[in-house]
Amino acid sequence: MFRRSQEIQIKSADQLAVMRRAGLVVARTLQAVANAVCPGVTTRELDAIARDCIRTNDATPSFLGYHGFPAVICTSVNEEVVHGIPGERVLRDGDLLSIDCGAIVDGWHGDAAVSVPVGTVSAPVLALSAATESALWAGLQQARAGNRLSDISHAVEVAINAAGSFGVVEDYTGHGIGTSMHMHPPIPNHGKPGRGPVLKVGMALAIEPMATLGSPVVGVLADDWTVVALDQGPAAHWEHTVAITESGPWVLTALAEIHL
Ligand code: MG
Numbered sequence: 001m002f003r004r005s006q007e008i009q010i011k012s013a014d015q016l017a018v019m020r021r022a023g024l025v026v027a028r029t030l031q032a033v034a035n036a037v038c039p040g041v042t043t044r045e046l047d048a049i050a051r052d053c054i055r056t057n058d059a060t061p062s063f064l065g066y067h068g069f070p071a072v073i074c075t076s077v078n079e080e081v082v083h084g085i086p087g088e089r090v091l092r093d094g095d096l097l098s099i100d101c102g103a104i105v106d107g108w109h110g111d112a113a114v115s116v117p118v119g120t121v122s123a124p125v126l127a128l129s130a131a132t133e134s135a136l137w138a139g140l141q142q143a144r145a146g147n148r149l150s151d152i153s154h155a156v157e158v159a160i161n162a163a164g165s166f167g168v169v170e171d172y173t174g175h176g177i178g179t180s181m182h183m184h185p186p187i188p189n190h191g192k193p194g195r196g197p198v199l200k201v202g203m204a205l206a207i208e209p210m211a212t213l214g215s216p217v218v219g220v221l222a223d224d225w226t227v228v229a230l231d232q233g234p235a236a237h238w239e240h241t242v243a244i245t246e247s248g249p250w251v252l253t254a255l256a257e258i259h260l
């Protein structure tokens with residue numbers, strides 16, 4: 001991650017409205033891809049669906065070409081945590097697929113991820129995904145003016161741990177977002193509350209818990225992208241981009257208008 005500045009970018013209401021347009025493209029794309037997930041489909045076919053959807057919505061993919069990334073979405077299967085590259089892999093019944101997508105509208109980014117069951121998935125893996133999603137929403141709830149950044153991190157960690165015995169991945173974080181996809185500040189998914197910068201109206205943050213069914217220790221495959229759980233246990237990843245507004249958190253990458 002390359003930071004141009006340690007300042008957290010503040011957006012005007014008009015700029016957040018453009019970010020909402022980008023977020024809606026991401027939401028529609030994730031929905032289209034998730035709808036196509038089934039045993040037998042390849043991750044490359046899913047990437048093509050995302051490419052078409054982003055183009056149809058007059059947006060630009062954030063990921064394609066990002067530090068050389070060769071696809072529009074990241075597709076991470078089972079023990080793959082994040083940054084999986086779409087390809088010839090055929091999804092099988094029982095897999096858990098994490099899909100991460102970013103889109104740009106008029107220079108402003110949206111970034112979100114979902115984990116989707118392929119066919120019939122085991123109860124423990126479904127519980128992992130549900131815990132990770134609920135932790136995301138717990139973090140989003142803390143994206144309020146006057147809170148401190150680590151209030152988000154703490155809420156995410158508490159929610160995952162409250163849901164069961166899961167590992168919280170610490171080597172990757174959420175991030176500020178706006179005119180670039182990855183901006184200051186990094187947002188860990190663990191930590192004590194009450195630390196870090198005070199959140200202000202006009203900030204936009206991508207909150208993205210990653211959790212595992214086993215050990216949260218991760219490594220990177222020889223493709224230099226795919227992050228995997230070293231113990232090969234399954235992982236889940238959920239993400240939304242949220243804006244901090246006068247009236248509270250505005251989830252920019254949800255299909256519906258969600259103000260928390
Ligand atoms: Mg993402």
Ligand code: MG
Pocket residue numbers: 111112174175206208239
């Ligand atoms: Mg992100």
